[in-house]
Amino acid sequence: MKELISKITKDYLFRLIKDGKRLDGRDLLEQRDLDIETGWIGTAEGSARVHLGDTDVIVGIKMDVGEPFPDTPEKGVMITSAELIPMASPKYESGPPREDATELARVVDRGIREGEVMDVKKLCIKKGEKVWLVFVDMHILDFDGNLFDACGIALMAALMNTIVPAERHELGEDYPLPVEHVVVPTTFYKVKDQIMLDVRLEEEMIADARLTVATNENGDIVAMQKGLSGVFEYEETISCIEESKKIGDELRKQLDKIKS
Amino acid sequence: MKELISKITKDYLFRLIKDGKRLDGRDLLEQRDLDIETGWIGTAEGSARVHLGDTDVIVGIKMDVGEPFPDTPEKGVMITSAELIPMASPKYESGPPREDATELARVVDRGIREGEVMDVKKLCIKKGEKVWLVFVDMHILDFDGNLFDACGIALMAALMNTIVPAERHELGEDYPLPVEHVVVPTTFYKVKDQIMLDVRLEEEMIADARLTVATNENGDIVAMQKGLSGVFEYEETISCIEESKKIGDELRKQLDKIKS
Amino acid sequence: MKELISKITKDYLFRLIKDGKRLDGRDLLEQRDLDIETGWIGTAEGSARVHLGDTDVIVGIKMDVGEPFPDTPEKGVMITSAELIPMASPKYESGPPREDATELARVVDRGIREGEVMDVKKLCIKKGEKVWLVFVDMHILDFDGNLFDACGIALMAALMNTIVPAERHELGEDYPLPVEHVVVPTTFYKVKDQIMLDVRLEEEMIADARLTVATNENGDIVAMQKGLSGVFEYEETISCIEESKKIGDELRKQLDKIKS
Amino acid sequence: MAEEELKLIDEKGIRNDGRKFDELRPIKIEAGVLKRADGSAFLEWGENKVMAAVYGPREMHPRHAQDPSRAVVQARYNMAAFSVPDRKRPGPDRRSVEISKLMSEALEEIIFVEHFPRASIDIFVEVLEASAGTRCAALTAASVALADAGIPMSDMIASCAAGKIGGKVVLDLGKKEDNFGQADVPMGMVPTTGKITLLQMDGNLTMEEYKQAMELAMDACKEIYKIQRDALKRRYSTSISTFEETNDMEEE
């Protein structure tokens, strides 16, 4: 994707970042404006549209009844997909890179799954035979960087907004999806030894390394993923985790407002 | 497909058509010779081979027992596919255009389905559990224009020729497929404001717009489809429908002969 | 694949072979060293790794319980796949040729199947409902010619090494796969009217025609396959079959050692 | 069209959702809603939610698909997995392939394609929530997105369906009317010239009913055309004011 950005812009960005500054005047560890709108899709059991600056994503949740996996007969199943639709970026012209969509879906999924956000045992209808399937579809409408966090927040918000459609399946009354933890990811990008938060597309394009840390409300780490070919020092990972906990607490406050 | 035809031929065709004439001497609204041969494929439950001039298509019907769709538990299911095999045209060398095959299959299918040609309720074996599946496969052997009509007629003929293989499935005696209506499509092509019927390949290649109208024996319209990037005036669509009814009646006479 | 070999090497090989000689000093009908290692993969029900000179292949057998084919309700099912992984050859860079893998899998499978190596009736658990499925996966690690024989021998060895995992499926005690015959293929390549055995890659690249003959311990022919665009005389096929029986007996001796 | 199983229209001609026979569902359009795309439009039509984005003219890839005499117009109609009551598998199905083809053909008609040899003009429409009439919504939104992208066009296409329910010809079928009605005629036209660029029909209509349906739909297209133009005007005036602000700043 690097060819989308001119050498002059690149050099300018490098100089700015070296001085701890950014194109839009933010501090290196400052987030963009975050807007979360839930329940936006009437046909979905749960949904959220998240604007993180100009990055615009929708997550929709559909639920159905199906069979559990043989090795987890008492647990509901979550299936997560990400569609980097060609609408979102001029670079997706000839089909968006499959491995990018796969990594995005898997990292966002991992935070929710490993953070035990849903009590999947409560999604069991009949052990070994029938459980709730939770289909998560993430649709990227406008891509201005940092999809990991935008999608992670949108998915968390959509889950908090989801109503289990029990009536439609003749399984009693509808009820809210059992959400036990609030997990949010925070993604750091490293450019020329500076570590920055919530990058825009131009910044993402020149980054050397990426680190996503997902935490829960207890401050536990539940998932991490390093990406790109650059490296991190061990001490840098420690700082990122500490920063992630702080930002996670801020985000959880915004998410809690939705709930109520 | 336009590059297959030289500018000289194109210009010649334009001049002819402007004067209401055609390459093979036909009138603009005159069909080519139609030959229908049914029961041609011994392994199929029903089949028809149709020559429309040099256009040569085979439709084979296979039937099987399967599950109905959840929202139509009392109805048999028809599944229609078209294969534009590379045999049929030098242009299909690197695989025929998928969307052309899809549109062809869907338009032909729509006439039969919306015209309620089959009484699909009679194809129910056990409500919600077992119904007859009707697999329609259209094979284009030689492509000299106007596949919509050739395939539509061949499918109608093949259905009239189909025997439900009940014995093989231990469901009583074999019986003819319940055909209630005779629906045929008529496809008009517009070239430089002239409207013509049953085009040959060269004419199809220079056409601006296409309109298919399918009617039943009561003169009702049951399906329509406009194609290509050209436009129709509202009044032109009225004329096409009227013409389609007339030609449909002629075709139904030919089809009725098959039946008896 | 021919472009991988220079004209000089080609001409040199042609001259050698014309004189009945080979690059590595073997006689035309002499095999390379054969090494068979069984039980190599702990996660497989049966496995064998075969080195035939520098050609290196692994065959793994996995078994599962499933439905029989409707027309053979009393018989277990064998499903054979070959993966020409890009690891095996510089030519597989942009994906190995699909039809080569398909032919390889089908020819090797045919010998075992038609030679009735397994008593597939003994793999029936409940007629028409449950049978053993035998998944054969052939993995080519290093490709120095003559995959047909290397894979055929490896598959035969892997089957002789396979334990039916009955216990895991609560179907009584584990037991060895019922192997009734020992079938091995022998593949001849024809270069400029000379017929040679067990070719290396360079020889395979310049060959005109290929003939595989699979025999059993009674000296019966159970499968044959001619490949490539060259031709065989009828008499040549007779000689190949005779040779194949002899070599087959040698190979069977090596395989019998595994068994005991 | 399934046969009617419920009362879709009463004796007074009032439909299930309270509309009259010739009444559209509410339509809202906003142009210029995406940053990356060259043009975009978001449209709500009853319960339908549709986003359209335009990229181009840009170099056509792959090259062998370029047309040396004109731009290639490629529309992609896609339904989000969550846009329908039963989750849709991601990726194009046969229905989407057909609609994408018809949309590409219809839009090619209004674009000055000969201005951009070897180029592609790509229109992406995402159906985010679907409730009958999505192809008309998609075509209507795509036209606005093309205009927002500044693609040279002869005019815009407005699109709408008419149909038959309970034996009566009505405008703009809703979800239940579509499922249990007797005929549906989605069409698209250039309202200023009357040229029909999209026309499909399924069900059962007499010639007379066809005429009634077309007349309803053609009138409605003129109404929709106004909504399209208003969206562009709002977008344009925003741009102007932004432009003026910029000028102000420069003068300081």
Place this chain on the structure above:
Amino acid sequence: MAEEELKLIDEKGIRNDGRKFDELRPIKIEAGVLKRADGSAFLEWGENKVMAAVYGPREMHPRHAQDPSRAVVQARYNMAAFSVPDRKRPGPDRRSVEISKLMSEALEEIIFVEHFPRASIDIFVEVLEASAGTRCAALTAASVALADAGIPMSDMIASCAAGKIGGKVVLDLGKKEDNFGQADVPMGMVPTTGKITLLQMDGNLTMEEYKQAMELAMDACKEIYKIQRDALKRRYSTSISTFEETNDMEEE
């Protein structure tokens, strides 16, 4: 080969369908039956119905697959969905891939491929109705279609199978014989030279039985070769007479 479960051949050597051990099913070939293709042939062989079409020599696509020293011969064997008792899913399965490969290789042998560098010669065979022996029928029809297309060839390939049923070696297995027989040996050869271009075998044969089977099949190929040539002669004489008629007309 499944084991025999029914009586396929009686004491007098008469087979289920009344044929003798060395008797072919009826074969009919018609050349030049399609308009678009450069050459074509329609073949009926017992209940088998097979259409073959040839395109080329034409420029090979994609380019990187071109061979600078010769034409690439690409045969595609395809079964229509309705050609078998249980509907076949459209598209190539592993069996079709293998047969297509073997056909391509066999036909490459007889074509003067070095005359057409960078070209492809494409042979499409559609099995419209299948009843044992379709690969032999396909190869036989393809040879005629190649000749009809005027592709320079050294000769034609005829193809036929022999096999074993009820312990006896017989020619040209029918459907039941194929399903319940003990061996099948499909082969193809150039009858004038005896060169074998296709050879497969499955089942169980002793060397002696193999020899008997091959001798039956090789003799049959000569018979089939005559039918192939007759088809081309009929086609040729039709062309000639058409040509003469044309001349007559021009002289008037």
Place this chain on the structure above:
Amino acid sequence: MAEEELKLIDEKGIRNDGRKFDELRPIKIEAGVLKRADGSAFLEWGENKVMAAVYGPREMHPRHAQDPSRAVVQARYNMAAFSVPDRKRPGPDRRSVEISKLMSEALEEIIFVEHFPRASIDIFVEVLEASAGTRCAALTAASVALADAGIPMSDMIASCAAGKIGGKVVLDLGKKEDNFGQADVPMGMVPTTGKITLLQMDGNLTMEEYKQAMELAMDACKEIYKIQRDALKRRYSTSISTFEETNDMEEE
């Protein structure tokens, strides 16, 4: 990470398979085991069996994917169908796609990619038998195969996981520990510089536990690095001796 259902570690800190909390499973590496590949390594790590092969630098195909300023590093992680208790369908699944991406990125860091513009360097890793920790085994083997291929590199990557079982932080989770443990932290680093090139984590860890896990894994990587170097030394000395033998022969 599923919750713990069995006793994975006892009061004395001894694990199910007898290992201490900071003990690796046995690791064996052999370099240069394949003939066709430019470099290769076979690695056994507990019950894991992994083969790595390297091809390149070679011209990148397709051309439009070439980078004019550097080599493209492409790693493919693939599990054999028989490598797991329940047969895996051949071909890449989403897990393999992710691991391949992470491996490509990690290895790109240590290769002097700017030395080989327009080239590709391809690393193929086949997991032949899998028993927890295959991605670490794959990355470790790939580094050795790259060195064996003579690809210019700044250094090698060693890779290992730490995790949490029964509330205790331990090194190198085995199969059961992986299935029933509470957290897993696979990481890869350049042991001589301490730079982290691979890092993933799932489960539940406090900051303190994270630090313990990383310290265990970083120490282990140094140990693994020695095994990698020893494998290359053995390979190198074999080459040398072969070389000397060759010289001897020539002198005769």
